[in-house]
Amino acid sequence: MTQQTTTKKSNLELMAILRPYYKKNAGLLAKDLFCAALTTVCDIVLPLILSRITDTATRDVANLTVAFIGKMSALYLVLRLVEIAARYFMQGTGHIMGAKIEMDMRSDMYRHLQTLPHAYFSTHKTGHIMSNLTNDLFDVTEFSHHCPEEYFIGAIKLLASFIILIRVDILLTLILFALIPLYFYVSAKFRHRLRQAQMDQRRKIGDINASIEDSFLGFSVVKSFSNEDVEEEKFQKDNSAFLKIKKEFYYAMAAFQSVSRIFDGLMMLTVLIFGGLSLVWGRISPGEFVAYILYTQTLLVTLARIIEFTEQFQRGMTGLERFDGVMSTRSDIQEKEGALDLKEVRGRLDFDRVSFTYPNADEPVIDDLDLAIEAGHQLAIVGPSGGGKTTLTNLIPRFYDVTGGAIRIDGHDIRDLTLSSLRNNIGIVQQDVYLFSDTVGANIAYGKPGASYEEVVRAAKLAGAYDFIMDLPDGFDAYVGERGVMLSGGQKQRISIARVFLKNPPILILDEATSALDNQSERFIQESLVRLSKDRTTVIIAHRLSTIRDAEEIIVLSEGKIQERGTHQDLMAARGAYYDLYQGGLDGDVEEDKAWI
Known part of the structure; x- marks a missing residue:
C-alpha cells in the first residue's frame, strides 16, 4: 500500500527539489556561474567598441589612426580569448555538475523505490519506472546546469543593456523594455500547454517501453500463438499515439516561437522608428545609434535563447514533476522509531485476531484469525483460490501490514521490529521463481x-x-x-x-513451491524441501495434499477464516471439508488440484 501526494506543484516548488543537489555541488555551481558571466563580456563590450570607432570617424576622422584601431582590436581579442576560455570551462564543468546531480538523484530515487511495497510495483508498469530513472533524469540533468547558466547570462545581459541604453535615450529604452514583460506574459500562456504535452510524451513513452518489454519477455508465448502481427499492431497503435502527442507538442512549440518572432520584429521596429527619429533630432550620435541597434540585437538574441530554452525548461520541469511523484510516494510499511533487531530467533509465530483488507476493498481477505505455530513446527494451509492463503503468508514479512490484530514472532509484534532483521530471519520459496x-x-x-x-x-x-x-x-x-x-x-x-x-533462516514460507513442476521434478524438489524445513518453523501453502500429510497442523482457509484445523488423521476422521478435498481425487492430481491453487 502506498500514499502519493497529488497536489500539483508550481515551477518554484519543483525547482526547490534541486536545492539540496545544488548545495552539494555549490563549488562547481559558483565556478560555472562565474564563467557564465565572463562569456557575456564580448556581447556587452563589442557595441561600445563599435560605437567609439563610429563616433571617432564621424566627429574627428584624424583621430581614427592605425594605433587607435589596433588598440580597440587588441581589447576585443583579449575579451574574446577570455570568453573562449570561460565557455570551455562552463561547457565542461557545467555538464559534469549536471551529471553529478543526475547520479545523486538517480541514487536517491532507486533507494526510495527499494522502500516501496509490493503494491507499488503491482500497479506501476516497469517501463514507466525505467523511464523515471533514465529519460526523466537525463532531462533534469540538462536542465539543472543549463537553467542557472542561461538565466544568469540572460539577467546580466538584460541588466547591462538597460544600464547602457538608458544613458543613451531614456524614452526609447523605457518603451523597449516595457515590451519585455508583455513578451513574457504572452509566452507564459503557452507554457501550460507545453508542459502538459511534455507529460503526455513521457507517459506514452513509458507505455511503449512497458509494451515492448512485455512483448519481448513473453516472446515464447507470442511465437507459440503466431501472434507477431498482433504484437506489431499493438506497438504501432502506441507508436502512432506517441506521434500524435509529439505533433501537439511541436504545434504548441511552433506557436510559442512564432510569438517570439512577432515580438522580435516589434522591438526592432520600435528601435528603428524611435531611434531613427532621435538620430534625426540630434538626441543621439551615429555611434550611439549603432550601439543601440547592436544592444537591441543582443537583447533579442538573449530573449530568443531564453525562449528556445523553454522547451528544455519544460522537459526539466516535467522530469522534476515525475521525480517528485515517485519520491513523494510513501509506503504504509514503516519502521517505528527505535525499532528492535530480531535476534536469537526460536521461530514461534502467533496470529492474534489478525484481519486484513486490501485498499479500496469492501470485504476483508483475512478476518479475525487466531493461530499459533510452535517453534520448529510445520503448518500447512489448504483452501480455495482467493481464500487468503498467500495474503496470510505475505503478512509475516510485512509485505503488507495487518489492518487489525497483531502477528508476533517469539512474542515480539513484528511492527516493533526493524524490517531488515525481520526479513533476514524469514526464507521464502515461491512457485514463481x-x-x-x-x-x-x-x-x-x-x-x-x-x-x-x-x-x-x-x-x-x-x-x-x-x-x-x-x-x-x-x-x-x-x-x-x-x-x-x-x-x-x-x-x-x-x-x-x-x-x-x-x-x-529460522522461519520458512513455502508458497506452492512445487505446483508448477512435473511429477519427477516435484519428487526431487520435495526431498530438498524436507531437508530445508527440518528444525525450522515452516508455513506451507499446499497445492497437492500428498505433500502435507506429515505437518504438525493443517488448516483449511476459506474466505479469510479457518474452517478446519488439525492433523491429517484428525481431519480425515472428522469427515469435513478436508476429507471432501482428499476424497475428491485432488491428492497427486495436478489438473484437479488447480482449483485449490
Whole structure:
C-alpha cells in the first residue's frame, strides 16, 4: 500500500527539489556561474567598441589612426580569448555538475523505490519506472546546469543593456523594455500547454517501453500463438499515439516561437522608428545609434535563447514533476522509531485476531484469525483460490501490514521490529521463481551476500542442485539468461531453494513451491524441501495434499477464516471439508488440484 501526494506543484516548488543537489555541488555551481558571466563580456563590450570607432570617424576622422584601431582590436581579442576560455570551462564543468546531480538523484530515487511495497510495483508498469530513472533524469540533468547558466547570462545581459541604453535615450529604452514583460506574459500562456504535452510524451513513452518489454519477455508465448502481427499492431497503435502527442507538442512549440518572432520584429521596429527619429533630432550620435541597434540585437538574441530554452525548461520541469511523484510516494510499511533487531530467533509465530483488507476493498481477505505455530513446527494451509492463503503468508514479512490484530514472532509484534532483521530471519520459496540475469553461483549467493564459494557449493548440494549445475558448460559460472530462461523450471526451483539454504533462516514460507513442476521434478524438489524445513518453523501453502500429510497442523482457509484445523488423521476422521478435498481425487492430481491453487 502506498500514499502519493497529488497536489500539483508550481515551477518554484519543483525547482526547490534541486536545492539540496545544488548545495552539494555549490563549488562547481559558483565556478560555472562565474564563467557564465565572463562569456557575456564580448556581447556587452563589442557595441561600445563599435560605437567609439563610429563616433571617432564621424566627429574627428584624424583621430581614427592605425594605433587607435589596433588598440580597440587588441581589447576585443583579449575579451574574446577570455570568453573562449570561460565557455570551455562552463561547457565542461557545467555538464559534469549536471551529471553529478543526475547520479545523486538517480541514487536517491532507486533507494526510495527499494522502500516501496509490493503494491507499488503491482500497479506501476516497469517501463514507466525505467523511464523515471533514465529519460526523466537525463532531462533534469540538462536542465539543472543549463537553467542557472542561461538565466544568469540572460539577467546580466538584460541588466547591462538597460544600464547602457538608458544613458543613451531614456524614452526609447523605457518603451523597449516595457515590451519585455508583455513578451513574457504572452509566452507564459503557452507554457501550460507545453508542459502538459511534455507529460503526455513521457507517459506514452513509458507505455511503449512497458509494451515492448512485455512483448519481448513473453516472446515464447507470442511465437507459440503466431501472434507477431498482433504484437506489431499493438506497438504501432502506441507508436502512432506517441506521434500524435509529439505533433501537439511541436504545434504548441511552433506557436510559442512564432510569438517570439512577432515580438522580435516589434522591438526592432520600435528601435528603428524611435531611434531613427532621435538620430534625426540630434538626441543621439551615429555611434550611439549603432550601439543601440547592436544592444537591441543582443537583447533579442538573449530573449530568443531564453525562449528556445523553454522547451528544455519544460522537459526539466516535467522530469522534476515525475521525480517528485515517485519520491513523494510513501509506503504504509514503516519502521517505528527505535525499532528492535530480531535476534536469537526460536521461530514461534502467533496470529492474534489478525484481519486484513486490501485498499479500496469492501470485504476483508483475512478476518479475525487466531493461530499459533510452535517453534520448529510445520503448518500447512489448504483452501480455495482467493481464500487468503498467500495474503496470510505475505503478512509475516510485512509485505503488507495487518489492518487489525497483531502477528508476533517469539512474542515480539513484528511492527516493533526493524524490517531488515525481520526479513533476514524469514526464507521464502515461491512457485514463481525469479532468477537474476547473472551466473548460477551469483544467484545462489544472493541468499547471503559475501558468501564463500564453499558455502555456495554446500547450499547447492543440500538443495539437490549440485549435480545438474556441474553438468552445465561453465558450472557455477554458467549464465542463467534473463529471468533464468536457460534453465528448466525444476532447475530454477532448486537454485531458489539453495539460495534459502544459504540464507539459513529460522522461519520458512513455502508458497506452492512445487505446483508448477512435473511429477519427477516435484519428487526431487520435495526431498530438498524436507531437508530445508527440518528444525525450522515452516508455513506451507499446499497445492497437492500428498505433500502435507506429515505437518504438525493443517488448516483449511476459506474466505479469510479457518474452517478446519488439525492433523491429517484428525481431519480425515472428522469427515469435513478436508476429507471432501482428499476424497475428491485432488491428492497427486495436478489438473484437479488447480482449483485449490
